[in-house]
Amino acid sequence: MMTIEIRTVGVLGAGQMGSGIAQVAATAGYTVKLADVDLERATKATSKIAAMLGKLVEKGKLTAEAAEATAKRLIPVAGIADFGDCDLVIEAATENVDLKLKLFAACDAAMKPDALLASNTSSISVTKLAAVTKRPGKVLGMHFMNPVPLMRLVEIVKAVQTEPETYTTIKEAAEKMGKTVVTSNDAPGFLVNRILIPMLCEAMFAVQEGVGTPEDIDTGAKLGLNPPMGPLELADLIGLDTVLAIANVLYTDIGDTKYRAPTLLKNLVRAGWVGKKGGRGFYVYDEKGQKVPEGFVGTITLNRPDKLNALNAELVGELHRVLAEIRRDKDLRALIVTGAGDKAFAAGADIAAMSTMTGPEAKAFGELGHAVGAQMETLAIPVIAAVNGFALGGGCEMALACDFIHASTKAKFGQPEVNLGVIPGFGGTNRLARRVGIGRARELCFTGDVIGAEEALRIGLVNGIHAPEELLGKVKEIAAKIATKGPLAVAQAKRVLLRGLDVPLPTANELEVQAFAALFGSEDQREGMAAFLGKRPANFVGR
Numbered sequence: 042m043m044t045i046e047i048r049t050v051g052v053l054g055a056g057q058m059g060s061g062i063a064q065v066a067a068t069a070g071y072t073v074k075l076a077d078v079d080l081e082r083a084t085k086a087t088s089k090i091a092a093m094l095g096k097l098v099e100k101g102k103l104t105a106e107a108a109e110a111t112a113k114r115l116i117p118v119a120g121i122a123d124f125g126d127c128d129l130v131i132e133a134a135t136e137n138v139d140l141k142l143k144l145f146a147a148c149d150a151a152m153k154p155d156a157l158l159a160s161n162t163s164s165i166s167v168t169k170l171a172a173v174t175k176r177p178g179k180v181l182g183m184h185f186m187n188p189v190p191l192m193r194l195v196e197i198v199k200a201v202q203t204e205p206e207t208y209t210t211i212k213e214a215a216e217k218m219g220k221t222v223v224t225s226n227d228a229p230g231f232l233v234n235r236i237l238i239p240m241l242c243e244a245m246f247a248v249q250e251g252v253g254t255p256e257d258i259d260t261g262a263k264l265g266l267n268p269p270m271g272p273l274e275l276a277d278l279i280g281l282d283t284v285l286a287i288a289n290v291l292y293t294d295i296g297d298t299k300y301r302a303p304t305l306l307k308n309l310v311r312a313g314w315v316g317k318k319g320g321r322g323f324y325v326y327d328e329k330g331q332k333v334p335e336g337f338v339g340t341i342t343l344n345r346p347d348k349l350n351a352l353n354a355e356l357v358g359e360l361h362r363v364l365a366e367i368r369r370d371k372d373l374r375a376l377i378v379t380g381a382g383d384k385a386f387a388a389g390a391d392i393a394a395m396s397t398m399t400g401p402e403a404k405a406f407g408e409l410g411h412a413v414g415a416q417m418e419t420l421a422i423p424v425i426a427a428v429n430g431f432a433l434g435g436g437c438e439m440a441l442a443c444d445f446i447h448a449s450t451k452a453k454f455g456q457p458e459v460n461l462g463v464i465p466g467f468g469g470t471n472r473l474a475r476r477v478g479i480g481r482a483r484e485l486c487f488t489g490d491v492i493g494a495e496e497a498l499r500i501g502l503v504n505g506i507h508a509p510e511e512l513l514g515k516v517k518e519i520a521a522k523i524a525t526k527g528p529l530a531v532a533q534a535k536r537v538l539l540r541g542l543d544v545p546l547p548t549a550n551e552l553e554v555q556a557f558a559a560l561f562g563s564e565d566q567r568e569g570m571a572a573f574l575g576k577r578p579a580n581f582v583g584r
């Protein structure tokens with residue numbers, strides 16, 4: 042029997058696996074049509090692949106011409122109806138048997154009769170998938186590993202119906218994509234996942250039973266058994282929803298309770314914590330997919346929303362106490378300050394309380410406010426203000442005492458104290474001048490004008506503005522990013538940047554040299570540089 046020559050490959054499902062498969066197929070010279078639930082997702086994935094190719098060019102691993110030619114071979118399409126001219130379709134949609142049966146029947150109907158149809162399924166019976174098509178002999182499993190561009194293996198799974206020519210053609214195609222092939226008969230989990238999934242689940246049972254922490258389990262596995270990743274890190278990479286789906290297939294199809302999924306895994310998936318692709322699983326990840334140490338970011342919420350979080354003695358006293366506690370906390374690596382409710386960060390010092398104060402009382406309160414500002418400025422960790430509404434008077438001053446400010450698009454800033462016959466008393470005059478320049482600070486303090494977020498961004502009072510519902514998430518991302526850096530280095534940078542403002546430049550430069558030198562010999566300096574040279578993420582400990 043003649044086999045088809047593969048020129049055009051359809052990839053169905055543009056998630057982490059489908060995108061990787063599309064990339065290696067296009068790199069191998071195939072024209073690739075990439076589809077997902079809609080054209081938008083397919084187009085987004087295609088752009089991401091083009092960006093990946095760009096990175097390979099930057100690293101000198103691909104020429105610019107090759108990257109451009111590869112990107113041109115990648116065509117996002119609206120759906121299965123566009124697979125009519127494909128010689129091979131590789132399905133890489135979500136691991137769900139009913140979905141895959143439906144997609145196989147639809148692909149079969151849309152594809153030309155002699156084209157081949159493969160599934161990247163991790164565990165589902167390929168024989169069952171073949172049986173819903175009119176081309177069962179042309180169906181098999183083509184199980185790529187994650188991440189596809191880096192992993193050398195493709196496990197080819199022969200369905201009961203697979204014709205030898207189909208196997209040979211697919212093997213050649215996989216080899217053309219730079220992969221080594223192993224062959225499995227159709228059995229739950231095939232070869233690789235039959236071994237892998239019980240191991241991942243066993244690690245999860247160990248967490249569930251309190252035998253050890255995820256960190257200790259992963260470190261133990263990595264250092265004791267020598268795989269590149271620990272089992273829980275790997276489960277997060279695969280996707281906990283996918284791991285659960287595979288475990289369920291193993292358990293149901295083999296019928297042995299040793300393959301049952303741990304409750305912990307089920308609960309994480311129920312919570313939507315599906316691993317790296319969702320930002321959280323056994324670990325927490327930032328937007329770049331880098332692991333974020335958990336519990337390293339603290340948040341203080343000014344919580345007096347019925348009075349727009351106006352600063353009275355109780356609130357400021359509490360803030361003073363909490364900041365003193367935070368100073369003693371050796372685990373925290375960044376702190377966020379925000380306001381409760383959706384109207385205000387803080388609308389200033391409590392005017393009702395201040396209205397009856399004598400001069401000496403006002404002095405005492407001003408000094409308390411300044412003490413809080415100094416606490417925030419001199420904490421070793423960065424303090425970020427997430428200004429979610431009014432930041433007026435003492436509220437604006439409190440934000441200014443933070444290292445930097447991000448704000449919601451509806452935030453409003455001002456030093457309106459002149460309207461009350463007083464001046465800023467919580468560092469506003471001088472911190473504002475340092476942040477936005479003396480001229481602008483004078484105008485704001487003399488007029489009492491209130492400015493919006495756009496203007497605050499324009500004059501450099503805030504570093505970024507975000508939709509109100511996104512503000513806290515964005516600020517947490519920034520704080521989480523800082524938490525992955527060397528804590529000693531961040532602390533020294535904060536100290537030198539602050540102290541450098543108040544001394545002549547040569548003295549500021551001396552401060553910098555001293556701080557730079559002081560970091561050498563620290564565990565973090567050695568780890569940071571070793572991690573760079575070892576091409577791995579650094580794991581800083583703050584020593």
Ligand SMILES: CC(C)(COP(=O)(O)OP(=O)(O)OC[C@H]1O[C@@H](n2cnc3c(N)ncnc32)[C@H](O)[C@@H]1OP(=O)(O)O)[C@@H](O)C(=O)NCCC(=O)NCCSC(=O)CC(=O)CCCCCCCCCCCCC(=O)O
Nearest residue numbers: 348351353354388389390391392394410434435465466467
């Ligand atoms: C922000 C507004 C434009 C919003 O208007 P609107 O949407 O119409 O809401 P309102 O109805 O006005 O407000 C809702 C609710 O909140 C109350 N409220 C708002 N702001 C304050 C405030 N600053 N103090 C007290 N209460 C406030 C308001 O009265 C309403 O209450 P309700 O009537 O019971 O419902 C608008 O609200 C506005 O313009 N607010 C005032 C903004 C302002 O002028 N701010 C500057 C204040 S002066 C200042 O900040 C001086 C400083 O620079 C600080 C120096 C010292 C710092 C030291 C810290 C220690 C302070 C402790 C002093 C207290 C002592 C003690 O407790 O004994």
Ligand SMILES: NC(=O)C1=CN([C@@H]2O[C@H](COP(=O)(O)OP(=O)(O)OC[C@H]3O[C@@H](n4cnc5c(N)ncnc54)[C@H](O)[C@@H]3O)[C@@H](O)[C@H]2O)C=CC1
Nearest residue numbers: 054055056057058059077078133134135136162163187279
């Ligand atoms: N994640 C891993 O490490 C590995 C996964 N696999 C398998 O690859 C397949 C895909 O897994 P991932 O890429 O990790 O999942 P993923 O969740 O990253 O991507 C799945 C994609 O399928 C798309 N999809 C869902 N329904 C669809 C439909 N009706 N039509 C078109 N597209 C649809 C989703 O929108 C999503 O983009 C699964 O079968 C999985 O078992 C295989 C090897 C490794």
